[in-house]
Amino acid sequence: MASASVQVSCRVRNRLYVDGALAGVDLPLADLASHRSEQNALIWVDLLAPSVADIVALSPLIGGEVGLHPLAVEGAVSGRQRPRLVRFRDHNLLHARAVRMQAGSDNLAGTDVSIFILPRALITIRGDDGFAIDPILDDWDDNPDLTSYGVGFLLHSVLDNLVDGYFAAIDLLDDQIQNLEDALLLGEGPKNAVQLRSFVLRKAVAHLGRAVLPMNEALSALLRQGVHVLDGDLVPYYQDVYDHTLRATERIDGMRDTIESILATHLAMQGNSLNEIMKKLTAWAAIIAIPTGVTGYFGQNIPFPGYGDTAGFWFSAALLLVLGLGLWWNFRRRDWL
The missing domain is CATH 1.20.58 (Methane Monooxygenase Hydroxylase; Chain G, domain 1)
Structure with missing residues (x-):
C-alpha cells in the first residue's frame, strides 16, 4: 500500500540506505513509501515524543500492510516501560531507558527509548531529546561498510550509545562516592552531611540500576536464537554490548555496597563519638x-x-x-x- 502523504506532528528524522549506501537524509515521509517494498532498501526513522496518532500514521508506511501492533504502539508512547524485548508476529519492540547526570545536580535524568525492529526498517522513539541521536548518526557515517548488515547494525549503534551513557553516569557517580568516602575519613563538612549525601547517592544508584539491570535480560533475548534480528557476523558486536551491561551491573552492585559501607561506617563513627x-x-x-x-x-x-x-x-x-x-x-x- 503506497501512501501519497504521511503527516505527523512530532519532530521526525530519517535516513534511507540502498544497497548499503546512504541514499537520503531527512526525506519527506512520502518519499520513503516508494522504497518500502524494495529488498535492497533500509529505512531508519526517529520520532521525538510522538503521540499515538503519529505512530499510527507512520506504521503502515514502515510496517507493511499489517502495520505495528496496537499494543506495541501504546507501549511505545506510554513511557516508563521496563526495559525488555517484546516480540510480535512481524516485528519486535525493544524498550530501553537512557540515563544521564543532570547539569549542576546529583540527580539522574532518564529518557524512555522504544525501538521498533522490522526486517528492513528501524524506528526509534524518544521521550525527549535527552538521549542525543547525533552520536549514533556519526557512528553510522564512520562505519559505512557495516550498513550492509541492515537493521542489525543500526540497532547495535543505538544500543552501544545507550550503554556508553550508562558508563558515563556510573563514572560520575563513582567519583562522587569516592569524594564522599574522603569526606567521611577526613571529617569534613557538617556532621549530617555524609548521611544526607549517602541517601542522595543511593537514590541515584537505584535509579540507574532500574535502567541497567533489566537491559541484561533484553540483550540476552536479542541474542537468543529465533529472534531473527541479528546477522551471524553481528553476534560478536551484540555480545560485546551484552558484556558491557553485565560489567555495568557489577559496578552498580559495587557502588551499592560502598554506599552501605559508608553509611555503616558513619553510624559506627557516630556511635564511637557518642561513647566518648x-x-x-x-x-x-x-x-x-x-x-x-x-x-x-x-x-x-x-x-x-x-x-x-x-x-x-x-x-x-x-x-x-x-x-x-x-x-x-x-x-x-x-x-x-
Whole structure:
C-alpha cells in the first residue's frame, strides 16, 4: 500500500540506505513509501515524543500492510516501560531507558527509548531529546561498510550509545562516592552531611540500576536464537554490548555496597563519638560528685571534727581539691577526659 502523504506532528528524522549506501537524509515521509517494498532498501526513522496518532500514521508506511501492533504502539508512547524485548508476529519492540547526570545536580535524568525492529526498517522513539541521536548518526557515517548488515547494525549503534551513557553516569557517580568516602575519613563538612549525601547517592544508584539491570535480560533475548534480528557476523558486536551491561551491573552492585559501607561506617563513627561523650560526661559527673559529697558532709548541723572552726573549713576545702584533682588526673591518664 503506497501512501501519497504521511503527516505527523512530532519532530521526525530519517535516513534511507540502498544497497548499503546512504541514499537520503531527512526525506519527506512520502518519499520513503516508494522504497518500502524494495529488498535492497533500509529505512531508519526517529520520532521525538510522538503521540499515538503519529505512530499510527507512520506504521503502515514502515510496517507493511499489517502495520505495528496496537499494543506495541501504546507501549511505545506510554513511557516508563521496563526495559525488555517484546516480540510480535512481524516485528519486535525493544524498550530501553537512557540515563544521564543532570547539569549542576546529583540527580539522574532518564529518557524512555522504544525501538521498533522490522526486517528492513528501524524506528526509534524518544521521550525527549535527552538521549542525543547525533552520536549514533556519526557512528553510522564512520562505519559505512557495516550498513550492509541492515537493521542489525543500526540497532547495535543505538544500543552501544545507550550503554556508553550508562558508563558515563556510573563514572560520575563513582567519583562522587569516592569524594564522599574522603569526606567521611577526613571529617569534613557538617556532621549530617555524609548521611544526607549517602541517601542522595543511593537514590541515584537505584535509579540507574532500574535502567541497567533489566537491559541484561533484553540483550540476552536479542541474542537468543529465533529472534531473527541479528546477522551471524553481528553476534560478536551484540555480545560485546551484552558484556558491557553485565560489567555495568557489577559496578552498580559495587557502588551499592560502598554506599552501605559508608553509611555503616558513619553510624559506627557516630556511635564511637557518642561513647566518648558519655565517658567525658560520666567522668565530670564523678568529679562533681566529690565537692557535692564533701560540702554535704561539712554542711551537717551536728558537731564533727572541725565543726565551728576555721581549720575545719580549710580542711574541707583541701579535701575537696585533692580528691577532685586526683580523680581528674586519673580520668585524664585513662584518656577519659
